[in-house]
Amino acid sequence: MPSSCLNNAIELPESHTHTIVQGSAKSRAPIRKHDYPEHFGQPCFVCRKGFFKLHIILVCRSLTTAQKAARILQKDGIYASVTKAPQMTNPGGCTYGVKIAETKSEAAIGILDRAGIQIVAESSTQDRQRYGERV
């Protein structure tokens, strides 16, 4: 699994580590680790540059539906957070969606489909300039 802190799109980091120099002594051991999903969406505290995370937003019809969807996904072990959806994803205007790891998208869509939750749109991970979130 690659781990770096570049302002480039990377594979979903399961962990995000740094090698740092403390005084004159060199240490190759990572002193802190960002574990996914606890630190999902948070900037790297070491380099402070942040990094791209590949995610998708499953756009729902309303905030309440997005909240329900997030809860269902969390119950099924998929980390999901409610977020405002990009304007271009919903022809009707403002709405909310659930942000999830791209790798979990297929499973998440299946779970929500079985729960009867309508997904209005999906943000495209192929087009991360539009939908990728830099944090």
Add this chain to the structure above:
Amino acid sequence: MIYLDSAATSLYKPESVQTAMLDALHRMASPGRGAHAASMLAADCCFQCRDAIAALFHVPQPEQVVFTFNATHALNIAIRSLVHEGTHVLISGYEHNSVTRPLHAAGAEIHVLRTPLFRQEAFLAELEKQIEWAEVVVCTHASNVFGYVLPIQSVATLCALREIPLVIDASQSAGTLELNFSELGAAFVAMPGHKGLMGPQGTGVLLCKNDAFPLLYGGSGSDSRRETMPDFLPDRLEAGTHNVAGIAGLLAGVRYIQSIGCNTILMREKALMRRFIDGIGHEGSFCLFVSENPLQQASVLSLIPLHLDAEAFAEKLNENGVAVRAGLHCAPTAHETVGTISTGMVRFSFSPFNTEQQIDRAAEICRNNLKNT
């Protein structure tokens, strides 16, 4: 003060209600109006409240729980959704003005089922006779004047058989009497947040089976490009900024009820009511309305002082530190049905937080004042 007016508003509330409201005022903004932390915190609070209410009343989806300002607001939405000029509406003889006035405003053809107090069988028989021509039925779960519990499950069954939409006014029952929205199959159930659910004033709830017609138009935080309200719940019926502090308080109230149980609260209130009835005795000159069957009466009790005006008696009680409600209780239909429209009544309603000492003292004050008339 000894507060015996919980049928109007629950003055005594769990401490958690106040704490939750203060927390909301300090930390929460508007749900659905942004994605920042203060907005999302408010959104989470509202969702938790919808979810808790859905669980308490067995509502399939949290989207079906709509926040309103009070039960009257909720009933207005329900009636506007179902009733138009000339719609034949059947109502019980124990309805509040929050039902009758919107029906009159809509131009409905209203027929009132005037059946005797505390006679569920008579009510059902009359309903069965007259339901054929009804297009909508509106029925209170418990009378706000007499505490008379109407046989709402049987009413719902009769309506379901004929596919007639039913609107239930659960203003006096929510939080104390069990109410299963899924089993009832009602089109709407309206309730206040500030009575049995122990939330603050300015909160109400409408449980919706299907779609409804909006009463207010405005921002919903969704489908913003459209000129019309969204076509999905709850956004369709929730225009404008939510009463987030109120909803936070309501959530705390509902959680308290869930932790104690509706039935425990009802039993406590009815035990206090029984104690009060025993306490005022039979020597005074008053007429008391008590059901022979305790299951047919919620913890609301009314009496008529025979030699004193109801308002004057309530004023005397108030001077002695007992808070009650006198008059027609915004329910002239109920008073007409029972024949008390000219006198009005004095209503005593109980809270699980009333103490036995309060009840004994209030009964003593009543006894003394009724003896002196």
